[in-house]
Amino acid sequence: MIKFVNVNKVYPNGTSGLENVNLSIEDGEFVFVVGDSGSGKSTLVKLILTEERHTSGRIYVNDYDLSRIKNRHIPALRRTMGVVFQDFRLIPTMNVYDNVAFALRVTNIPSREIKKRVPYILNLVGLEAKSKAMPTQISGGEQQRVALARALANNPMLLLADEPTGNIDPNLTFEIMELLIEINHAAKTTVLVVTHEQDMVSHFNKRIITINKGRIVSDAPAQKKRRTGLIHSADPAPVSALAEPNAIRRRTVYDW
Amino acid sequence: MTGSSIRYLIKEGGRSLVANRMMSLASIMVQMVCFLLIGASLLFSANIDGFLKSVERRNQIAVYVDPELDDQGIARVRNQLGSIETVEYVGDYVTPQEGLESLVRDMEGGNIIFTDLISDNPLPGLFRVSISDLSQQKQVMDKLKRVQGVINVRGSTDLADTLASIRNMVTFMGLAVVTILAIVSLVITANTIKLTILNRKREIGIMRLVGATNGFIRLPFVIEGIYIGLIAAGLAFGLIWWAYSYLTAMSAEWTNGFVKDIFSYLIPFEEIGWKIFVCFAAGGIFVSGIGSSFFIGRHLKV
Numbered sequence: 001m002i003k004f005v006n007v008n009k010v011y012p013n014g015t016s017g018l019e020n021v022n023l024s025i026e027d028g029e030f031v032f033v034v035g036d037s038g039s040g041k042s043t044l045v046k047l048i049l050t051e052e053r054h055t056s057g058r059i060y061v062n063d064y065d066l067s068r069i070k071n072r073h074i075p076a077l078r079r080t081m082g083v084v085f086q087d088f089r090l091i092p093t094m095n096v097y098d099n100v101a102f103a104l105r106v107t108n109i110p111s112r113e114i115k116k117r118v119p120y121i122l123n124l125v126g127l128e129a130k131s132k133a134m135p136t137q138i139s140g141g142e143q144q145r146v147a148l149a150r151a152l153a154n155n156p157m158l159l160l161a162d163e164p165t166g167n168i169d170p171n172l173t174f175e176i177m178e179l180l181i182e183i184n185h186a187a188k189t190t191v192l193v194v195t196h197e198q199d200m201v202s203h204f205n206k207r208i209i210t211i212n213k214g215r216i217v218s219d220a221p222a223q224k225k226r227r228t229g230l231i232h233s234a235d236p237a238p239v240s241a242l243a244e245p246n247a248i249r250r251r252t253v254y255d256w
Numbered sequence: 257m258t259g260s261s262i263r264y265l266i267k268e269g270g271r272s273l274v275a276n277r278m279m280s281l282a283s284i285m286v287q288m289v290c291f292l293l294i295g296a297s298l299l300f301s302a303n304i305d306g307f308l309k310s311v312e313r314r315n316q317i318a319v320y321v322d323p324e325l326d327d328q329g330i331a332r333v334r335n336q337l338g339s340i341e342t343v344e345y346v347g348d349y350v351t352p353q354e355g356l357e358s359l360v361r362d363m364e365g366g367n368i369i370f371t372d373l374i375s376d377n378p379l380p381g382l383f384r385v386s387i388s389d390l391s392q393q394k395q396v397m398d399k400l401k402r403v404q405g406v407i408n409v410r411g412s413t414d415l416a417d418t419l420a421s422i423r424n425m426v427t428f429m430g431l432a433v434v435t436i437l438a439i440v441s442l443v444i445t446a447n448t449i450k451l452t453i454l455n456r457k458r459e460i461g462i463m464r465l466v467g468a469t470n471g472f473i474r475l476p477f478v479i480e481g482i483y484i485g486l487i488a489a490g491l492a493f494g495l496i497w498w499a500y501s502y503l504t505a506m507s508a509e510w511t512n513g514f515v516k517d518i519f520s521y522l523i524p525f526e527e528i529g530w531k532i533f534v535c536f537a538a539g540g541i542f543v544s545g546i547g548s549s550f551f552i553g554r555h556l557k558v
Contacts (some may be wrong), residue, residue: 049465051465052263073470074466075467075469077466077467078464078465078466078467079466083465083466089458089461089462089465090462091458091459091462091463092273093271093272093275093276102463102466103466103467105264106463106467106468106469106472107467108261110260111260111264149465154467186379
């Protein structure tokens with residue numbers, strides 16, 4: 001659960017990042033946050049991640065009160081969420097397997113658990129065959145799927161995707177979005193996708209929060225009825241499907 | 257932190273060393289050169305010190321003994337001389353007759369004068385005494401004079417003073433050079449470590465974002481730093497050992513009197529090597545390990 005109550009963020013140079021933001025995202029929701037560059041989307045992500053601290057107001061994320069959280073508890077908070085960035089942020093000196101395993105190692109999960117869990121997650125994103133490849137040896141779309149696998153490794157309560165499709169081929173954009181929707185449906189993970197691609201989000205029948213100049217200017221809930229052009233993405237996927245290698249990719253159909 | 261985590265972090269330090277091999281190599285080389293400079297100056301000052309000490313040992317004090325003393329009295333004097341602090345060595349008793357013979361030998365061509373003109377030997381018997389600290393020579397001579405049965409004491413206080421001040425100066429200079437080199441090494445190594453960490457700032461950021469604790473991020477860097485420090489120390493020690501052994505072996509073949517004389521005072525590497533090894537290993541662990549830990553700190557702020 002994410003809750004912002006009268007949140008303001010002013011940077012040390014006086015620039016306002018967010019102004020009086022009120023926002024509530026329930027567990028299991030799928031939400032798009034859209035806005036132009038400089039609108040305050042990234043500030044929102046940074047505040048949720050506690051990369052930046054808010055100036056006033058209250059923020060609650062996954063049962064943590066970020067107004068009062070102590071520095072030593074921040075790693076624990078971050079372990080409750082998975083994050084995917086536009087620039088993938090993979091560790092360049094680690095192969096695909098180790099990049100995913102790393103997220104588990106930081107939580108002190110025993111090696112034998114990691115050996116079971118990582119191949120499972122890599123299967124989920126269809127990258128089991130590339131586990132030994134280095135990040136530079138795979139495509140942008142594949143790198144983003146590795147980042148997604150890493151974000152999912154800890155079975156997070158919240159999946160935060162900051163411009164996840166900004167650096168990949170437009171064809172793959174929908175593949176990644178489908179994957180996020182599948183995760184939301186199958187594992188009931190709260191998914192927050194921050195993007196500037198307003199046209200893209202309109203293809204999905206999801207709640208859309210629009211930010212402009214640091215303020216929330218609209219908060220449109222998902223329509224009860226699916227829009228045309230949305231194929232399988234809104235179909236709830238059975239959890240069992242996630243256990244099957246390539247399951248998500250096989251279910252992804254594009255016809256727009 | 258569990259056992260498997262610690263094993264992973266130790267392994268991770270090694271993996272990271274190989275993965276960032278160019279930066280690791282740069283760090284190793286920089287530290288190795290610093291260690292070499294420090295090692296060379298340590299060896300140099302230790303040898304100069306050793307050389308001066310051996311020269312000092314040659315500077316002997318002559319303690320003249322009452323000619324009336326019997327053998328027992330002479331033995332007692334010898335014991336008393338040996339018990340004085342800073343007296344390092346008391347030579348055998350030189351009888352008046354031996355003293356005269358020695359004098360005659362030294363005065364080339366003077367034998368006729370001595371043997372013909374002197375029928376009664378005027379020289380007293382003596383002990384030659386060497387001391388461990390030349391700067392104490394005056395005080396020791398006073399103590400020697402006070403021993404019962406001693407009639408006179410002679411020693412070159414000027415030479416003693418000169419040698420003592422040279423040795424003090426050499427010790428001071430050596431210490432100063434080693435300290436300056438150690439500071440320079442520390443600064444250079446610190447910069448190399450900072451550069452390595454800056455190079456991997458992004459990696460550290462990613463680790464933080466996936467929920468790694470500061471300790472978890474820091475430890476592999478510290479272990480990597482220790483590996484780098486120990487490799488640099490090992491290489492520098494090996495090179496110093498090889499070069500010093502080569503110099504020692506070469507000096508044995510030289511025939512030139514003065515040079516050979518100087519190099520004959522070279523301290524065997526076995527005597528001083530372990531000190532250098534300990535110094536290098538401790539330096540490697542401290543500078544690289546603690547340095548990495550320190551410099552990474554500023555990138556760990558939340």
